[in-house]
Amino acid sequence: MSMPFGYASPEQIMRDKADYARKGIARGRSVVVLQYVDGILFVAPNPSRALHKISEIYDRIGFAAVGRYNEFEELRLGGIRYADINGYSYDRSDVTGRGLANLYASNLGRIFTESIKSLEVEVVVAEVGDGPEGDAIYRLTFDGSVFDEHGFAAMGGQADAVLGRLKEHYRESMSLSDALEVALKALTEPGGERPPVEQLEVAVLDRNREHRKFKRLAGAQLDRLLASAPPPAEEPPAAESDEKPPPTGPDGPVDDGSSPL
Amino acid sequence: MAKRDLPTGLVSQLFQNTGSSSFTDFVSAYAPELLPRRDEVLATPIGDQVPHATTIVAATFAGGVVMAGDRRATSGNIISQRDVEKVFRTDDYSCMGIAGTASTGIEMARLYRVELEHYEKLEGRTMSVKGKANRLATMIRGNLAMAMQGLVVVPLFAAYDPDRDEGRIFSYDVAGGPYERERFDAIGSGSIFARGALKKLYREGASADDITMVLIQALYDAADDDSATGGPDMTRKIFPIVSLIDADGFRRLTDEQVSGYVRQMLDERLISPDGPIAPLR
Numbered sequence: 001m002s003m004p005f006g007y008a009s010p011e012q013i014m015r016d017k018a019d020y021a022r023k024g025i026a027r028g029r030s031v032v033v034l035q036y037v038d039g040i041l042f043v044a045p046n047p048s049r050a051l052h053k054i055s056e057i058y059d060r061i062g063f064a065a066v067g068r069y070n071e072f073e074e075l076r077l078g079g080i081r082y083a084d085i086n087g088y089s090y091d092r093s094d095v096t097g098r099g100l101a102n103l104y105a106s107n108l109g110r111i112f113t114e115s116i117k118s119l120e121v122e123v124v125v126a127e128v129g130d131g132p133e134g135d136a137i138y139r140l141t142f143d144g145s146v147f148d149e150h151g152f153a154a155m156g157g158q159a160d161a162v163l164g165r166l167k168e169h170y171r172e173s174m175s176l177s178d179a180l181e182v183a184l185k186a187l188t189e190p191g192g193e194r195p196p197v198e199q200l201e202v203a204v205l206d207r208n209r210e211h212r213k214f215k216r217l218a219g220a221q222l223d224r225l226l227a228s229a230p231p232p233a234e235e236p237p238a239a240e241s242d243e244k245p246p247p248t249g250p251d252g253p254v255d256d257g258s259s260p261l
Numbered sequence: 262m263a264k265r266d267l268p269t270g271l272v273s274q275l276f277q278n279t280g281s282s283s284f285t286d287f288v289s290a291y292a293p294e295l296l297p298r299r300d301e302v303l304a305t306p307i308g309d310q311v312p313h314a315t316t317i318v319a320a321t322f323a324g325g326v327v328m329a330g331d332r333r334a335t336s337g338n339i340i341s342q343r344d345v346e347k348v349f350r351t352d353d354y355s356c357m358g359i360a361g362t363a364s365t366g367i368e369m370a371r372l373y374r375v376e377l378e379h380y381e382k383l384e385g386r387t388m389s390v391k392g393k394a395n396r397l398a399t400m401i402r403g404n405l406a407m408a409m410q411g412l413v414v415v416p417l418f419a420a421y422d423p424d425r426d427e428g429r430i431f432s433y434d435v436a437g438g439p440y441e442r443e444r445f446d447a448i449g450s451g452s453i454f455a456r457g458a459l460k461k462l463y464r465e466g467a468s469a470d471d472i473t474m475v476l477i478q479a480l481y482d483a484a485d486d487d488s489a490t491g492g493p494d495m496t497r498k499i500f501p502i503v504s505l506i507d508a509d510g511f512r513r514l515t516d517e518q519v520s521g522y523v524r525q526m527l528d529e530r531l532i533s534p535d536g537p538i539a540p541l542r
Contacts, residue, residue: 056382080382084284088375089295211350212378 024120066156097127109144325507326428333491451483
């Protein structure tokens with residue numbers, strides 16, 4: 001029996017979609033989310049002051065995303081609607097990061113399987129608790145997989161390399177300035193330039209704040225915080241040339257969406 | 262996932278842009294049953310059978326605004342609650358106090374808070390003070406049908422305006438508004454007496470501390486002459502709620518702070534029961 005022209009196996013279609021999404025996500029810059037002693041810190045190199053990668057969803061819930069702006073902006077708006085309508089229907093304490101992560105997962109998963117093009121986004125939903133044990137960081141990929149991260153998460157750009165550096169420097173219960181230093185170390189390639197302060201988007205979910213825990217750090221406040229951080233240790237100059245490698249998708253087995261959490 | 266008790270159609274429509282940053286518009290499109298019904302016809306007006314909140318006062322000081330409310334709720338001639346709260350934080354730089362039907366007012370304050378926050382999160386900016394005041398007017402107007410049947414609610418809105426570095430006060434009537442008030446205003450059954458006191462005691466450019474004292478005095482004068490307004494309850498340690506908004510944002514004074522003002526006022530009134538005497542000329 002001859003194959004009809006244009007036939008592609010479901011495995012092939014999924015693989016192509018996943019490759020497409022991965023390449024799109026890897027094209028941007030990385031975002032780092034990590035726990036510190038008073039809550040959760042978000043750091044994103046972002047040259048735009050108006051188009052945010054990090055934002056507030058609800059009292060205790062923050063959102064960070066990489067990939068195509070219009071796509072994750074839709075996710076963000078949908079998440080705010082979900083949170084506000086649940087908080088209004090029941091009580092403000094009844095809005096949870098887990099519920100939001102599940103909502104995103106089901107929608108991302110459905111779009112991945114049903115649409116021709118999957119969303120080229122990866123998002124983190126983080127929730128701050130009354131104590132460090134109540135903190136939660138959920139990372140969601142374009143196919144709707146949910147990862148319950150412990151302590152830190154990195155996504156976008158050279159995510160694997162950033163995650164490796166993050167893992168190396170991360171410690172539990174760091175102060176805010178230490179955590180910011182660790183995040184910047186992770187976002188800087190060995191021997192590379194640090195992202196300039198004016199191109200940093202930084203926000204925290206601070207459990208000690210009243211009412212709404214989310215707060216952006218910018219301007220003088222961010223300068224002071226960076227100044228109070230320990231000076232970066234001299235890093236050995238990188239052996240390879242400064243030229244950035246062309247962006248490619250991270251290596252690894254192809255995720256066809258069937259893998260468990 | 263679709264079974265999270267969300268209104269029908271919400272999950273599938275969730276990612277659609279409604280084209281508006283208003284939470285009320287969004288809810289009325291997707292889950293109208295969650296909003297208070299404003300068009301019901303009651304068999305008999307129930308005005309006297311549900312608790313009513315009474316007097317709220319507000320006044321500006323140099324660089325901010327203070328709002329205070331008594332703690333009494335009444336149903337007809339019965340005191341239905343001694344420690345009701347009717348001054349609400351609506352966002353970091355604004356608050357509202359309610360007079361009239363307590364339940365309707367509390368519900369309105371809850372919706373209004375979400376409304377302001379929803380806009381702020383979607384748009385990435387804080388709504389202008391005038392915008393906030395207009396939004397509240399729309400909500401009051403929506404309640405007009407119920408107000409005609411006895412469920413009247415009239416708020417007083419106060420906010421810090423960062424563009425002008427000053428506090429602003431807006432009042433409303435049952436059909437909406439807003440009416441911006443210079444210096445001070447009072448609403449509720451005791452407002453006539455409170456406004457009289459405010460008129461004599463208000464000082465232009467006074468400190469937050471002085472203005473707080475002015476409001477405590479005005480509330481006492483309202484409670485003195487209006488049976489529906491509660492005075493400070495020393496035996497139960499129930500004091501007026503005082504909220505202060507300035508460039509640092511909203512904060513509610515603690516009971517210890519308010520009791521300090523109340524005690525000082527009561528000590529002075531032991532000598533002069535009608536309160537401070539304004540200079541005649």
